[in-house]
Amino acid sequence: MTFEIDDSFIDDQNRKARAWVDEDYEALARKLRRQNVDIEDLVKKAAAFHVAIPSWGVGTGGTRFARFAGEGEPRGIYEKLEDCGTIFKLVRSTPAVSLHIPWDKPDDASKLRAFAGTRGLSFDAMNSNTFQDQPGQTHSYKFGSLTHPDRLVREQAVAHNIECIEIGKTLGSKAHTVWIADGGNFPGQQHFQRALERYLESMREIYAALPDDWRVFIEHKFYEPAFYSTVINDWGTSYYCARELGPKAFCLVDLGHHAPNVNIEMIVARLIQFGKLAGFHFNDSKYGDDDLDAGSIKPFQLFLIFNELVDAELNSVANFNPAYMLDQSHNVTDPIESLMMSAVELVRSYVQAHLVDRDALNEAQEQCDPLLALATLKQAFTTDVAPILAVARERSGGAIDPLKTYRQSGYRRHKAKERPGQKGVTASGIV
Ligand code: LRH
Ligand code: MN
Numbered sequence: 128m129t130f131e132i133d134d135s136f137i138d139d140q141n142r143k144a145r146a147w148v149d150e151d152y153e154a155l156a157r158k159l160r161r162q163n164v165d166i167e168d169l170v171k172k173a174a175a176f177h178v179a180i181p182s183w184g185v186g187t188g189g190t191r192f193a194r195f196a197g198e199g200e201p202r203g204i205y206e207k208l209e210d211c212g213t214i215f216k217l218v219r220s221t222p223a224v225s226l227h228i229p230w231d232k233p234d235d236a237s238k239l240r241a242f243a244g245t246r247g248l249s250f251d252a253m254n255s256n257t258f259q260d261q262p263g264q265t266h267s268y269k270f271g272s273l274t275h276p277d278r279l280v281r282e283q284a285v286a287h288n289i290e291c292i293e294i295g296k297t298l299g300s301k302a303h304t305v306w307i308a309d310g311g312n313f314p315g316q317q318h319f320q321r322a323l324e325r326y327l328e329s330m331r332e333i334y335a336a337l338p339d340d341w342r343v344f345i346e347h348k349f350y351e352p353a354f355y356s357t358v359i360n361d362w363g364t365s366y367y368c369a370r371e372l373g374p375k376a377f378c379l380v381d382l383g384h385h386a387p388n389v390n391i392e393m394i395v396a397r398l399i400q401f402g403k404l405a406g407f408h409f410n411d412s413k414y415g416d417d418d419l420d421a422g423s424i425k426p427f428q429l430f431l432i433f434n435e436l437v438d439a440e441l442n443s444v445a446n447f448n449p450a451y452m453l454d455q456s457h458n459v460t461d462p463i464e465s466l467m468m469s470a471v472e473l474v475r476s477y478v479q480a481h482l483v484d485r486d487a488l489n490e491a492q493e494q495c496d497p498l499l500a501l502a503t504l505k506q507a508f509t510t511d512v513a514p515i516l517a518v519a520r521e522r523s524g525g526a527i528d529p530l531k532t533y534r535q536s537g538y539r540r541h542k543a544k545e546r547p548g549q550k551g552v553t554a555s556g557i558v
Contacts, residue, residue: 154514199539213533219520272307275325310353330343330372365379376403392435402444430479
């Protein structure tokens, strides 16, 4: 038997938090009523918002310098799903997990699917890995994978992606994310055009292996681990490839994969307009691909991204079905706490984006009144919607205060006993 936080404990904690929620909820309801907004609508929207947890995010992350393993770390995919189940139990907005292969390659995919089901979890997009060499691998990905000059390396990489899709079919996933590290560290190292042609040639084989109701997500990234050129370096290249491949190919936006100060909400608006937005790997960053907690550095940018998403939702834009996933590395926090709080930040931005007075915004835009336009957005962004988020969690069987409830439960302490092991400095890199 492994320790789990049970519903009665969550109810107990919610009872203690009841007082402030009712009071704040009533006050906010009155405030929103003055704006002709029914708070109950927003609670329903908050409760319906879902984001997938990255399986690689529930272990402690690291950098090339070091990884400081935490207590009670999950030692395999089943313990990772236990922790994903705990996150879902407390915040209720994370019913799916995105797996990374081979890091999470199940011995028995049907058994894993059943286990996940016992925790109310399903599987979102699969993720391939041709940016590391596995023990016993025939051909190295040192100089690339889907774009490698050697056909045998490309074929090996294509086969791996098709294997991910096969595993995903058994798990009930409906999408496959392809991020490749392919690129160069020196001018002249790669022929830019040949590399892109090879990428498309390889991706056409992967695309052909997709079941009819699946989608393939192309994930661009402007640099790292390649430090001079990256084959799929920006949204433009990703969009060109998605168009070339066909109607099942889309462009995934990882917030950390852009040069500093790039206007990501505008890229989102473009991909929505072009009908090619796959979805997101949400996180935050100050400098590079820092994979920090979503909304922790640039919460206004996160709100502006959701402003574009809600605009599309309200205008029932065709082909608009974005997949929401977190992609973070938790180097100094308890991964469960970071993932819970990051999921809460996404629901917050989504609900605030639904608070934007769209008629007033459109009017200000058409009347060339920039200040009124910004003020209209800021009014929504500066509205404290915490009571709505808390009530939505509670009505969905979750915790009014997930962080406090998690800490009060002693879950991590229990896991430290159940999962003895690796506290302290260990090898670098994402677990
Ligand atoms: C690349 C990336 C990609 C994953 C990896 C874990 O930086 O964002 O989405 O495969 O992180
Ligand atoms: Mn990513």
